Amino acid sequence: MIFEPPTLQIPRSRSDDTAFILHPSGFSLPPSNFCLLRVTFRPPARNGVMAQSRVMKSSSGTLSGPTVRERFDRDGWALVQRFITPREFEALRRASDDLARKGAHLTADAEIDGARYQVQTASGRRGETAIAPGALRKITFASSGSVEVALLRNDRRVLKLVESVGVTSPRWIVDQINLKAPRVGTGFPWHQDTAFVAWQQRDAIAKFGGANLVIALDRADDVNGGFEVLSGTHVNGAVDFDYDTSDTNAGVFDESRRTLIPLDPGDAVVFHPHLAHGSGPNLSPLPRRLVALWFIGAPAITPRRPPRDPVTG
Numbered sequence: 001m002i003f004e005p006p007t008l009q010i011p012r013s014r015s016d017d018t019a020f021i022l023h024p025s026g027f028s029l030p031p032s033n034f035c036l037l038r039v040t041f042r043p044p045a046r047n048g049v050m051a052q053s054r055v056m057k058s059s060s061g062t063l064s065g066p067t068v069r070e071r072f073d074r075d076g077w078a079l080v081q082r083f084i085t086p087r088e089f090e091a092l093r094r095a096s097d098d099l100a101r102k103g104a105h106l107t108a109d110a111e112i113d114g115a116r117y118q119v120q121t122a123s124g125r126r127g128e129t130a131i132a133p134g135a136l137r138k139i140t141f142a143s144s145g146s147v148e149v150a151l152l153r154n155d156r157r158v159l160k161l162v163e164s165v166g167v168t169s170p171r172w173i174v175d176q177i178n179l180k181a182p183r184v185g186t187g188f189p190w191h192q193d194t195a196f197v198a199w200q201q202r203d204a205i206a207k208f209g210g211a212n213l214v215i216a217l218d219r220a221d222d223v224n225g226g227f228e229v230l231s232g233t234h235v236n237g238a239v240d241f242d243y244d245t246s247d248t249n250a251g252v253f254d255e256s257r258r259t260l261i262p263l264d265p266g267d268a269v270v271f272h273p274h275l276a277h278g279s280g281p282n283l284s285p286l287p288r289r290l291v292a293l294w295f296i297g298a299p300a301i302t303p304r305r306p307p308r309d310p311v312t313g
């Protein structure tokens with residue numbers, strides 16, 4: 001996330017720490033999905049200068065360490081590599097292209113087939129004219145116009161992952177495709193997703209849990225506005241913030257554990273709806289598309305009583 005020019009970053013001594021991520025038991029993914037993650041920590045910046053993101057590096061290694069649930073509870077997020085297959089992310093890329101084609105004429109935000117198209121403006125601010133016809137920032141409720149996205153939001157693996165972090169009877173509430181187009185795609189200010197949901201949904205999150213997911217359709221990293229989180233910010237609940245998408249919201253949340261999570265296509269991050277997150281602009285020549293899905297919990301479904309035996313009563 002390019003929230004500060006590199007020249008403002010103060011060189012610091014670095015110490016390393018290592019975190020391990022293991023899929024929760026019962027989560028059926030091949031052994032190749034187990035991974036060792038090495039996290040390079042940089043101490044937080046002081047005197048109002050925003051901390052630079054530490055970038056997560058992955059390598060193969062030991063199959064021990066915190067589960068997805070433990071990391072979710074502790075940090076507010078967990079990475080699941082190779083969450084969907086190449087065939088699936090390629091189908092989603094095509095779906096994203098098909099949706100984008102329908103908005104190829106747009107110079108202002110609009111709804112098409114129930115999906116809400118937000119155009120990419122020069123500043124990133126909403127309500128301004130698109131940088132060019134058909135330049136798109138995101139498509140919310142993309143599942144209304146795309147079977148592939150609709151299938152993903154009901155996918156068993158998605159629901160299982162959400163359940164695995166403590167959400168009871170998960171219900172989908174939002175999906176979107178963030179397009180972050182090459183060279184013109186602007187960033188997302190630090191924010192918590194709960195600010196954008198109705199009070200009833202916030203209530204459900206408090207009672208039954210909630211979890212959001214991003215799934216990368218392209219490589220996303222520090223050169224193209226990769227996904228960043230402020231680890232640990234989920235623990236203190238909702239914070240008041242403005243959401244001007246041409247701004248960065250620097251200083252609103254605790255940035256001392258800012259982490260950029262490099263994602264390969266098909267990788268997912270599951271995160272708490274109170275976790276502050278965001279990303280920088282895409283200044284690269286490569287696309288950086290991701291699908292976001294939001295879920296809230298509901299009362300546990302109690303199994304129905306078996307019907308009475310018509311003979312014995």
Ligand SMILES: O=C(O)CCC(=O)C(=O)O
Binds near residue numbers: 176188193225228278
């Ligand atoms: O696309 C991104 O990098 C950020 C996504 C995000 O924060 C959101 O959609 O709420």
